[in-house]
Structures are given as C-alpha cells and as structure tokens.
Amino acid sequence: MIYCVEDERNIRELIVYTLESSGYPTKGFETGKEFYKALEEQQPDLILLDLMLPGEDGMEILNRLKNSDVTKSIPVILVTAKGAEYDKVMGLDCGADDYITKPFGMMEFIARVRAVLRRTGREDKIDGDLESGDLKILIQKHQVLAGGLEVVLTLKEFELLKYLMENKGIVLSRDRILGHIWGYDFDGETRTVDVHIRTLRQKLGSYGELIKTIRGVGYKIGD
Ligand code: CA
Numbered sequence: 526m527i528y529c530v531e532d533e534r535n536i537r538e539l540i541v542y543t544l545e546s547s548g549y550p551t552k553g554f555e556t557g558k559e560f561y562k563a564l565e566e567q568q569p570d571l572i573l574l575d576l577m578l579p580g581e582d583g584m585e586i587l588n589r590l591k592n593s594d595v596t597k598s599i600p601v602i603l604v605t606a607k608g609a610e611y612d613k614v615m616g617l618d619c620g621a622d623d624y625i626t627k628p629f630g631m632m633e634f635i636a637r638v639r640a641v642l643r644r645t646g647r648e649d650k651i652d653g654d655l656e657s658g659d660l661k662i663l664i665q666k667h668q669v670l671a672g673g674l675e676v677v678l679t680l681k682e683f684e685l686l687k688y689l690m691e692n693k694g695i696v697l698s699r700d701r702i703l704g705h706i707w708g709y710d711f712d713g714e715t716r717t718v719d720v721h722i723r724t725l726r727q728k729l730g731s732y733g734e735l736i737k738t739i740r741g742v743g744y745k746i747g748d
Contacts (some may be wrong), residue, residue: 576605693747
C-alpha cells in the first residue's frame with residue numbers, strides 16, 4: 526500500500542491512478558489529518574508527501590514520521606513544486622528517501638517509486654504479503670505460513686491475523702479489532718475477540734507466541 530498526501534486534487538488523482546495502474550494499491554489524502562487517521566489503521570510501504578499543504582506542512586509531517594518509532598522506517602518521497610535546493614537538502618536531511626519536483630513525467634515518477642521500494646527492500650512486499658519473523662501471510666493466495674508450513678485458518682482468524690500483522694508493533698484494542706473485523710454494528714462482545722485469538726494461537730502452535738496480550742488493552746504482534 527502506498528499513501529499519497531497531496532492537497533491538489535488533480536495531481537493527487539493522477540498519482541493514485543498512475544500507481545494503481547502500475548499495480549501499486551494507493552490511497553490519496555488531502556490533508557495531514559486524514560493521512561494520520563489512515564496511518565493508525567494501516568501502515569503503508571511508501572509515503573508520497575507534498576511539501577506545500579494547508580495546515581501542517583509536509584516538512585512537519587516528515588519530522589513527525591521520522592520521530593516516531595512506529596513510522597520512522599517507512600520510506601518517504603517528497604513531491605513538491607518547490608524546486609529550491611534548500612528544500613531538497615532540508616528534506617533529505619530530515620530523512621526523506623527521495624525528492625521529486627513538480628511537474629514530473631509519469632514514467633520518471635514510477636521509476637523513482639520503484640527505485641525507492643527496491644532500495645528499501647519493500648518491492649516484493651508491495652502486493653500486500655505480510656511477515657513477522659517466520660510467520661507469513663501470502664495475501665494473493667490467502668495463505669498463512671508458519672515456519673514454512675501452511676496453517677489453515679477460518680476467514681475471521683485469517684482477517685484477525687492479517688489486521689495484527691498490518692499493524693505490526695501497534696497495540697490494537699479489543700473494540701478496534703471488533704469494529705474492524707466484525708463491523709461496528711456487530712452486536713457482540715469484545716470476548717469474541719479473545720475467543721478467536723485463542724484458537725488462532727492454538728493453530729499457529731509455537732508461532733502463536735508472536736501474538737502478545739497487552740493486559741487491559743488488547744493485542745499486538747511484534748515489538
Ligand atoms: Ca500542495
């Protein structure tokens with residue numbers, strides 16, 4: 526998944542269209558606020574960040590991303606009309622992986638995106654495969670591998686594991702898990718989550734230990 530923060534609608538739609546046509550699922554956001562909200566739901570493999578934004582600007586967003594342990598390893602490409610050497614150096618100094626100046630050709634743009642994904646070792650993950658240690662989810666095949674062996678899960682168990690792995694390192698509350706997997710209008714209890722976590726752990730065997738219980742809050746995978 527690629528996230529693109531760009532307030533100019535035409536450019537945002539063009540970027541999303543171009544990336545999706547090239548096989549990269551992409552979501553566009555008009556403001557930092559919308560982007561942060563999505564970031565809580567799912568972490569992308571790459572962020573395209575416009576510098577000139579209303580409200581919090583791109584450089585502030587970049588600083589915030591790079592100062593958080595959860596988001597600092599996500600590669601960022603700055604996309605901006607400002608071609609000044611100063612901004613470019615500032616952006617790269619602040620941890621951006623590349624810098625594209627508007628206007629740009631789409632061929633060049635895709636090439637730059639690919640190059641950053643390759644350099645940061647995320648190219649083969651982009652189609653959505655997830656992994657945490659020896660636990661892997663092959664999204665296209667709808668398959669879970671633990672230590673190389675396939676584990677057969679029910680649909681809810683699969684979605685639960687996928688949601689935890691999409692948010693590696695983030696504690697997910699029972700309510701949030703319930704809302705995401707069962708829907709917010711689900712007329713059940715948060716205990717449903719515990720029951721599914723238990724069967725999921727059993728099926729994963731020793732790899733079930735990767736799912737950590739955070740007492741009084743919920744669950745997470747990874748450190
Ligand atoms: Ca802008």
